[in-house]
Amino acid sequence: MDYHPDTLGGVQTAVASLCRGLEGAGHRVTLFVAPMPGADAPVRDDLAAREIVELRPFAGIVVNGFAMVVPTARDNALIDAVFAARGPVDLVHTHTTYGVAIAGMKAARRHRIPLVHTAQSRDDSFIEHTSPAPYASALALRALHGRFVPHTLHMPHRAESRAARHAWWTIAGQAQASDRVIAPTRHFAAELLAHGLTKPLDVVSNGVDDELVESDSAAAYSERGEHDSLRLVWCGRLSREKRLLEAMEAVRGVPRCTLDIYGDGDLRSDAAALIAENGLADRITLHGSVTRREWLAAAATADALLFTSYGFDTQGMVLLEAVAVGLPIVHCDPVLRESVPEGAGRLTDGPSAVSISETLADLVAEPAALTKMRAALDGCGDTVRQSRQVAAVLDLYREATAPPTVDPPAVPRTLEEVPTAPGALPLVGHSLRALRDAPAFVTSLSELGPIVRIYFGRKTGYLLTTPDLVREIGLGDAEFNRDDLREAIEDVAGGSVNVLRGAEHKLRRRMIAPALRQSRLSEYTAAAADIAETWSAGLPGDTRVNLMDEAHGLILDTVSSTLFTADFSAEARRAIRDNVPWLLGQVILRTALPPQLRRLRVIANLRWRRKARHLRGVIGEVIAEYRRRDEDFNDVVSALIRHTDPETGARLSDEHIIDEAILMLAGGVGSMASLAGWLWHEVMLRPAVAERLYAELDAVVGSEPVRPAHLPALPYLKQVVAETLRFWGPWISASNADGEVTIGGLVIPPGSAVMFSPYMVQHDRRYFAHPDVFDPDRWSPQRAGEIDKKASLSFGVGRRRCLGDHFATLEIALASAALLARWRPTPDPDYVVRASNRDFVLSPSGLPVTLRPR
Known part of the structure; x- marks a missing residue:
């Protein structure tokens, strides 16, 4: 996650809640995060005991109040060290599209661990609301993101700005790079699919931490009474994409209305100035940052939540928290109706301050409407608790980590059917890619099929990805040369x-x-x-x-x-x-x-x-x-x-x-x-x-x-x-076919290079459990029988x-x-x-x- 858990934001809240839910279900979770802004470089001591690991900030750069992280070799080494100290890591789950999430994606690929990604970020809306040059910012983000994450999807053209399209390359590209994708809402899942996502996609709502929503909230709700004014609460990061100033302007236009604001951020001084200039100190209060428990206690005694985000939130944790404590909701974005129980909220006619004011005035004039909304929320609190969502997440984890149940792909019958490894360059073929990062190159090939075509210069090679095929050529009669x-x-x-x-x-x-x-x-x-x-x-x-x-x-x-x-x-x-x-x-x-x-x-x-x-x-x-x-x-x-x-x-x-x-x-x-x-x-x-x-x-x-x-x-x-x-077996072994060679029924032409990678086979979970965990006990007398001896290829095969x-x-x-x-x-x-x-x-x-x- 690209935010420190002590900072304010919906993603932070959602991830913290999920972690507690997983730990409550008996699982161990390690959270890799960006450091607090201005923090020193992270320490490396006692890696096995740490539940939160901070990666190194990049040159002290802070974006929207958050330290920027760029995936580096030093961070990769820290992640690998934590993985090693913690023992077998079963799955990596990312939640953002920036440096920490990219480092997590690369760690999953490096260790051949299943990767799940929850698409939470709306980079398109964030850039258009906060950047003075949205197009340039989105283009730079796409270029930087593409430096680390392959943008392999085909994105259809849609009716959106050029800046939004570039930003969607990072949103959809990060999701496409994972094995399974979670969207917190159906409407955002539809957006991902519309932007070209082809990976398996599930809709699983975020959830509210059970321990934060207990009987005291219900007691507070029962003490709500009728008041002369409409008491509203607003919670979130004080930044432009959350549209705090529009909320304040709307409240200013409704005399019998008060607003308590919880949160902090770049707009705090602007908000304070608006209060002072308009004499609103008796009606609008800036409370600053508070704990989640303090916020929920305040929400439980208010009349309604004012949620002014428009086109930004994929779901909105504050919406779920309002439902959890039985708080009616006033919101501006029609797509968020999915997260608001039927009859429990009021959608404004539009996102403008004027439209919001009109809706608030209606509620002031008709207090019975709030009573109906509260009635509609009865019994809904349990539906948004994290304990209700974690079971679905664990089911998805089990599917992602389960060994393949389908039969392995058949050996191609013709050369035309043999897949070619991506990334070949003119003249040199795959040479530079292999020389740059041999482990990543060879381990990326097994999923392409049992035989994969690669090029070294003008030389065509056929790499065998299964031990059975390797032994077929090593123990067979075909002649090879080097x-x-x-x-x-x-x-x-x-x-x-x-x-x-x-x-x-x-x-x-x-x-x-x-x-x-x-x-x-x-x-x-x-x-x-x-x-x-x-x-x-x-x-x-x-x-x-x-x-x-x-x-x-x-x-x-x-x-x-x-x-x-x-x-x-x-x-x-x-x-x-x-x-x-x-x-x-x-x-x-x-x-x-x-x-x-x-x-x-x-x-x-x-x-x-x-x-x-x-x-x-x-x-x-x-x-x-x-x-x-x-x-x-x-x-x-x-x-x-x-x-x-x-x-x-x-x-x-x-x-x-x-x-x-x-x-x-x-x-x-x-x-x-x-x-x-x-x-x-x-x-x-x-x-x-x-x-x-x-x-x-x-x-x-x-x-x-x-x-x-x-x-x-x-x-x-x-x-x-x-x-x-x-x-650490050899990453490549190659010979040339002296004549035609038949491998698994496929005829390889004379002069072709026939290759295999012990490193790749020995890091394939089809043959070794948790292959990217260094586990000497797998060779103990008690467990050695679990190993497929045919897959041990470090010293070669046959002649x-x-x-x-x-x-x-x-x-x-x-x-x-x-x-x-x-x-x-x-x-x-x-x-x-x-x-x-x-x-x-x-x-x-x-x-x-x-x-x-x-």
Whole structure:
């Protein structure tokens, strides 16, 4: 909600009432709001316990008395942190069209949580009443809103001003971006549909907080008596769209009429001046802001509510409150008759002060009319209580959160039936969109169908969105190649196993496998444990460090030490540290860009080739020395050099071994370091997870050095590693069809890219409950049976499955155990961790922390 709950307004009142109703029904509600005007930046402490979370104001800007919020990365990080601290979040419900609501919409999409939107805002009327330049203001609002929310609906032309039409793009656009829409009244629902809304729409009235409307109101009503004057009350924000001055002018024209005004706002000084200039102090009183209970007590003893809003309110909470306390209503807007019980109100002939005065004069002359209105209100109070409305809202929530009951869409039979992902640009296709925000891009595709067409430059790709289709190609007989990737990395590792095809690929996998057998893995993991323990012991306490830099260094040292243990390989390890991270950071960009654009990066290409030559040269010198000495150093290079394929008698050349060594190094820094970083990040975000890990490590490891033998006794750490692999799986994997490939009955033409996204599948609620909640317990023995194992795709499938998957999980576990057994990392509260897609596994942009000894 874009208003602080302590400010005055109908939306604030409606949302507060709904929150109390939901909490009364046993649900937990967290309210994200704009801060009070002039407030400092929000704090981040005790996120799990906070029920109201203030987002950051934008440059101190205040619009109509409310702090302006623009969705930023910092606010996104705060929302994500609250979601993480609170545990599973089932649904996001927005109520406005501005920055906080947009941030909520983006959070729902980011976490793949159902989004419900209640359309409360009449931006069109607000702008036309309050802006000195309505058209320019509405156009600017539409442009700013469209920067964050896609305006995908088709809006029919209607008889309305240009300013109103632009404003309706924000109203209807925000609703169209949600999964379900609520309108508080039938007339506003009709307006939404008339402006192009196609999303499911329900009419559910706002409600009055039950606790505020109790028997004392009925008692006050019974004490109303006959008076010589007509005692009116007016309540709302003192702003032009509420038409307070028109109400005061109308009362001025009826001598036997008084008006008590409750509320505050920009028109307070104008209202006070009107009272003073016309000598109305004995008839019109400005009470200022009061509590809701005080307002309802005043309403319960008045003769009628004067409600002068026209063309602005979608429903009007004050109208509902008047009904709740049995207060007759005088109103100007015919569409609001829907909220006024039959016979309980009087509609003026028009919105002008003169028309209002005429209606008030009639009521002064005919007091029996008020008696009839009060009689018409008997028994109506219960109909507007929040408890009557919350059941309908909860029913809608259940429908929104229920898993799909319809059969999934069938695989298209022809290429023409395959949907194309939106957002492609000339020349580059979807490349820029994917590079800009890979998680959002891939997770938006599953709802389009089981196969989705995407473009990278002039290359056509078909992305598979279901694990069954992914396994069909991974375990089938169709031949694929990775020529695009091979071309992109040709200077560095263009002959490595991950880009080979056919028989050559099968042979290389057979020849690499012995280096990763269980007998050798035990030696590698022992070395990895020693390196991790030495690394952890050398970290500086009570000092700010970047754990991502540390992760890259640790993983590179670990992988390079398992590759080369000989004492003459120090220069190679230095070259690896100096060159591999930068080279890896270029791979995604070189792969995603079309060759013609890639060639334009002249300086980057020169640096790429220079670093590749140096790295290959240094590693080649080490391999040559290994061959000269002809010893087994119990490392990967020794195993690769000494292995002979039993079926063919083939042996790996130096160039082949260089390719595979660089591939293993790239996998280390690109995948294992990133996954280790994400694990530490998730643990720091979640105190409950951290405390369980610390307790387990204290019980099993204690003050001893971490050893591989500890791992079987650390089941919760194993669950955290498994959940990290699921939560932060690779965002893309691609191969090219060597010939025609049939997938689910659809024939894919030769040369097409066939892709899948482990990240997307592993964040799909069809396969994982609450997929955007980091929940290590989903892997516990009690719950592991709920998981569809086919949907776990982080290490690939079939012939392309990563050969080093077991060692990778062991290394991440050892590194994490070594760090967390000794240290309690505290994240920098001012740093926003972003997901960088510089590799196939998303990487934390940084993890600045202070390490506290445990």
